[in-house]
Amino acid sequence: MAAKYSIPRGTFDILPENSYKWEYLKTTFKKVCETFCFKEITTPIFEKAELFERSSGESSDIVQKEMYKFTDKKGRVFALRPEGTAPVVRSFVENNLDKSSPVNKLFYYGPMFRYDRPQKGRYRQFYQFGAENFGSKTPYSDAEMIAMAYSFIKKLGLKNIRLEINSLGTKSSMENYDQALKEYFTPHFDDLCPDCQKRLEKNPKRLLDCKVKSCKQIAKDAPNLLEYLSDEDAKHFEEVQKFLKLMNVPFVINPKIVRGLDYYTNTVFEFLNDNLGAQNAIIAGGRYNNLVSEVGGNNIPAIGFAGGFSRLLLSLEIENLFMGEQSKPDIYFAAIGQEVKESATKIIQELRINGFKVEFDFEKGSLKSQLKSANKLKTRFVAIYGEDEIQKKSLVIKDFFDSSQEEILVKDVINYFSKKIS
RNA sequence: GUGGGUGUAGCUCAGUUGGCAGAGUACAUGAUUGUGGUUCAUGGUGUCGUGGGUUCGAGCCCCAUCUCCCACCCCA
Numbered sequence: 001m002a003a004k005y006s007i008p009r010g011t012f013d014i015l016p017e018n019s020y021k022w023e024y025l026k027t028t029f030k031k032v033c034e035t036f037c038f039k040e041i042t043t044p045i046f047e048k049a050e051l052f053e054r055s056s057g058e059s060s061d062i063v064q065k066e067m068y069k070f071t072d073k074k075g076r077v078f079a080l081r082p083e084g085t086a087p088v089v090r091s092f093v094e095n096n097l098d099k100s101s102p103v104n105k106l107f108y109y110g111p112m113f114r115y116d117r118p119q120k121g122r123y124r125q126f127y128q129f130g131a132e133n134f135g136s137k138t139p140y141s142d143a144e145m146i147a148m149a150y151s152f153i154k155k156l157g158l159k160n161i162r163l164e165i166n167s168l169g170t171k172s173s174m175e176n177y178d179q180a181l182k183e184y185f186t187p188h189f190d191d192l193c194p195d196c197q198k199r200l201e202k203n204p205k206r207l208l209d210c211k212v213k214s215c216k217q218i219a220k221d222a223p224n225l226l227e228y229l230s231d232e233d234a235k236h237f238e239e240v241q242k243f244l245k246l247m248n249v250p251f252v253i254n255p256k257i258v259r260g261l262d263y264y265t266n267t268v269f270e271f272l273n274d275n276l277g278a279q280n281a282i283i284a285g286g287r288y289n290n291l292v293s294e295v296g297g298n299n300i301p302a303i304g305f306a307g308g309f310s311r312l313l314l315s316l317e318i319e320n321l322f323m324g325e326q327s328k329p330d331i332y333f334a335a336i337g338q339e340v341k342e343s344a345t346k347i348i349q350e351l352r353i354n355g356f357k358v359e360f361d362f363e364k365g366s367l368k369s370q371l372k373s374a375n376k377l378k379t380r381f382v383a384i385y386g387e388d389e390i391q392k393k394s395l396v397i398k399d400f401f402d403s404s405q406e407e408i409l410v411k412d413v414i415n416y417f418s419k420k421i422s
Numbered sequence: 423g424u425g426g427g428u429g430u431a432g433c434u435c436a437g438u439u440g441g442c443a444g445a446g447u448a449c450a451u452g453a454u455u456g457u458g459g460u461u462c463a464u465g466g467u468g469u470c471g472u473g474g475g476u477u478c479g480a481g482c483c484c485c486a487u488c489u490c491c492c493a494c495c496c497c498a
Contacts, residue, residue, distance in 0.1 A: 006471095006488085006489075007489095009488090009489075009490090060496095061495080061496055061497085062496085062497085065423080065496095066496080066497095083497095083498085084498095112498080114496090114497085114498095116495090116496070116497080117423075117424090117494095117495080117496090118490080118491090119491085119492070119493075119494095119496095120491075120492070120493095121497095121498080122496085122497075122498085126498070127498095128498060129498095130498090195494090195495075211494085211495095259497095261497095270498095277492080277493085278492085278493065278494085278495095278496095278497095279496095279497070279498075281497065281498055282498070283498070284497080284498060285498095305498095306498055307498060308497090308498035309498090310498090311498065312498095334456095334457090336456065366455085366456085366457095367456050367457060367458095368456085368457065368458075369450095369451085369458095370457095370458090371457055371458040371459095372458055372459085373458090374458065375458040375459055376458090376459095382457085382458080384456075384457075386456065387456095388456085396456095396457095398457075398458085400458070400459085403457095403458090405457085
């Protein structure tokens with residue numbers, strides 16, 4: 001053992017025995033997105049570091065300490081993407097997608113990178129899926145986005161997941177609220193945990209979801225964000241709720257949801273699974289009406305979400321749900337003797353070209369061991385080919401379902417299996 | 423970045439007061455030479471995470487280091 005090289009900390013291999021599960025998640029997500037008429041977009045896994053510094057907020061932890069930054073040979077500073085929204089916005093702006101269509105509905109998935117301490121549901125290279133809607137500012141588009149995430153969760157069959165929504169309002173109401181929070185918490189300053197004392201200046205909304213008991217106690221009577229929304233923002237939020245109800249998407253309002261990235265405005269939402277431990281957010285997102293212009297585009301409203309595949313997988317495992325199936329051979333080709341095996345390769349290639357999944361072991365000797373392999377691979381059909389069959393230009397086909405056997409002519413083999421295997 | 427736990431066969435794990443490295447499972451082969459599943463027999467591998475130290479002797483004790491797990495933090 002004692003392998004010479006080991007995998008980098010906080011990363012993981014997806015081995016053959018699990019690959020199909022990831023594939024299942026990806027294809028299911030894709031299918032759901034397509035029912036909402038979203039189109040796939042793929043961007044590079046690295047971008048100019050500045051893109052993330054600008055979009056996520058200079059002060060966020062992601063930018064401050066979690067980015068994998070590097071400099072290329074010409075001194076350009078890049079970062080492995082820590083999240084998916086900024087690159088999609090960059091591509092949207094750079095390719096002038098808004099010019100050819102007033103609304104663009106996009107989805108993506110792929111690896112993201114953050115230098116975090118690894119933990120359950122948290123890795124340094126992790127796989128996210130996400131979707132963005134550019135160009136639509138109606139409350140309906142907020143609800144549609146949430147409904148799409150909800151549909152994905154439903155499609156997977158997950159039950160123990162709840163949706164929480166909130167509205168942060170626009171910039172002015174957010175500033176008013178921050179001010180109110182500061183006024184409320186400052187008299188209690190000495191009773192706050194050290195983290196919260198820091199947060200009070202930097203990002204007072206963070207005080208609301210502190211886990212320290214004493215802070216929680218103080219935060220209980222803090223001013224409510226929803227009361228600081230402008231009339232217009234409040235109306236928007238109410239309309240979103242109206243559409244969610246119409247679409248039968250159950251939710252609860254949690255005025256304490258705060259998103260980690262600076263760019264959110266108005267609606268924010270989280271899909272949570274409390275059985276996952278500390279990293280309980282499965283899908284999270286919100287509206288970001290100012291980000292496109294901030295990255296250099298026109299003043300285009302947008303809303304989106306992102307989710308983590310491994311947290312989703314954990315959730316599926318906990319609820320013991322279907323996670324796709326490993327691909328298995330249609331036919332195991334058992335040939336007896338070296339000369340027969342050589343002659344078999346021609347038939348096998350013919351079968352494979354016609355789309356059948358055919359397993360064949362050129363080295364295994366006895367028929368018995370080949371049948372054992374076929375059984376282990378859960379193959380239904382075994383084609384038995386030996387001296388007798390060569391003479392007769394035939395094949396014996398054994399069906400493991402009922403242990404029946406029949407002899408067919410080699411020239412009919414494609415036809416035969418076309419009927420047997422759909 | 424901080425704290426707690428952890429590491430022994432491919433996998434899941436035993437391993438006594440420090441005294442020859444173990445089980446289950448999986449894998450491979452075989453049971454009158456062309457018929458799987460069940461059964462039986464046989465077989466193999468370990469730098470005991472890594473590097474030091476204590477000791478006649480270390481899987482076990484001490485120090486360091488790394489990994490993974492859990493929590494803080496942060497977030498998907």
